[in-house]
Amino acid sequence: MNILYGVQATGNGHISRSRELVGKLKENGHRVHVILSGREPEKLWDIDIFEPYNAYQGLTFAFSSGKVKYFQTIKNLHPINLYRDINRFKADDFDLVIVDFEPVAARIAKRNKIPSIGIGHQYAFHYPVPLAKWDPIALAVIKYFAPADYSLGLHWHHFGHPILPPIIPELSISEAKNNRQNILVYLPFEKQEEVIALLRPFTDHHFYYYTEIAAPRDEGHMHLRPFSRDGFIRDLMDCGGVMCNAGFELSSEALHLGKKLLVRPLAGQLEQSSNALALTQLGLGIAMDTLDPSDVKAWLEQGPQKPTGYPDVAGHIADWIGEGKWDTVKELAERVWSEVQWTPGISSTPHDAEMQAHA
Numbered sequence: 001m002n003i004l005y006g007v008q009a010t011g012n013g014h015i016s017r018s019r020e021l022v023g024k025l026k027e028n029g030h031r032v033h034v035i036l037s038g039r040e041p042e043k044l045w046d047i048d049i050f051e052p053y054n055a056y057q058g059l060t061f062a063f064s065s066g067k068v069k070y071f072q073t074i075k076n077l078h079p080i081n082l083y084r085d086i087n088r089f090k091a092d093d094f095d096l097v098i099v100d101f102e103p104v105a106a107r108i109a110k111r112n113k114i115p116s117i118g119i120g121h122q123y124a125f126h127y128p129v130p131l132a133k134w135d136p137i138a139l140a141v142i143k144y145f146a147p148a149d150y151s152l153g154l155h156w157h158h159f160g161h162p163i164l165p166p167i168i169p170e171l172s173i174s175e176a177k178n179n180r181q182n183i184l185v186y187l188p189f190e191k192q193e194e195v196i197a198l199l200r201p202f203t204d205h206h207f208y209y210y211t212e213i214a215a216p217r218d219e220g221h222m223h224l225r226p227f228s229r230d231g232f233i234r235d236l237m238d239c240g241g242v243m244c245n246a247g248f249e250l251s252s253e254a255l256h257l258g259k260k261l262l263v264r265p266l267a268g269q270l271e272q273s274s275n276a277l278a279l280t281q282l283g284l285g286i287a288m289d290t291l292d293p294s295d296v297k298a299w300l301e302q303g304p305q306k307p308t309g310y311p312d313v314a315g316h317i318a319d320w321i322g323e324g325k326w327d328t329v330k331e332l333a334e335r336v337w338s339e340v341q342w343t344p345g346i347s348s349t350p351h352d353a354e355m356q357a358h359a
Helices: 012-027 070-076 079-088 103-112 121-126 136-144 192-199 229-238 249-257 270-281 293-300 313-323 329-337 350-357
Strands: 002-008 031-037 053-056 096-100 116-120 150-153 179-186 206-210 217-219 222-225 239-245 260-264
Touching (some): 002 012, 012 031, 012 249, 103 116, 116 121, 121 150, 150 329, 192 206, 206 229, 222 229, 229 249, 239 249, 249 260, 260 270
Parallel strands (some): 002 031, 031 053, 096 116, 179 206, 179 239, 206 222, 239 260
Antiparallel strands (some): 217 222
16 A cells, blocks of 8 residues: 555654554555654654655644643644645545644545544543543544544553554563663653752662753763663663653553653643553552652652563554454454553453443
């Protein structure tokens, strides 16, 4: 098939997840053209797998000090540019559009009447998963930001619905270390000086903090690192715990490898606050509403986390896409969950969980 694949480039999680699935689709013989939107092209890195691709402005949210800035978000909107990009794109040769919460490709599919599949964590919110609060505006954004004809929602548990496990890069659990004194830190929406001030007192640990700097810098037990996928994965494999915002992909990688999690949900974003709730309900992590040193201290004293051991979800999805039976999401979900090494909470398949819920 000739596939158009839209990637929301605002967060590295969308890119990481899509990198895996685009690679599997190409291995299966499909031709894939990628659209990336939501980030300036010069700030995109490690995206060779996406070639050929187009980078567009798209739609995104503005953040500051760990909060969504709605006024700045509205101010930054450029609807004329968005619709110009949609209307100018030549889509005659595409058989399918896949979107990872990316609005340009989603609307190209609608405009050209091309079947579309939405794949990503946001599509899990089409089902009654843990929700921090009822926010009809935020839920409407999730529903209409990047709509698709078929959807594959991803989450840490199926909650009795046809939701799939996370898509994880090929990270070997057997090769992972658990150096409890080493902590990986990725808090891109927080002020750098505030994160450093939070962690500096904990001299018994080494913090590998990925942030916006030009070159690596070590300050005693604080190790500041520029963004690098290879370096990031190396430190993830080596560490004993991960401190991050309550996004989905990095948390999923940590859970897969058995790294304990401390998350700080982005204030004002329903998805992240709901992720924090799900992690705590499932016993998979701890959440802090502010950069609280007492929360950090209690978490650092905790023991290791059990690996979830997610299977090759991207490979399963790529095969399923090639089969063309896109209304069989439930069967796909049951098949994939049966291969997960450890599922917290209720039973290991959506069907069994659904039966328990109605018992």
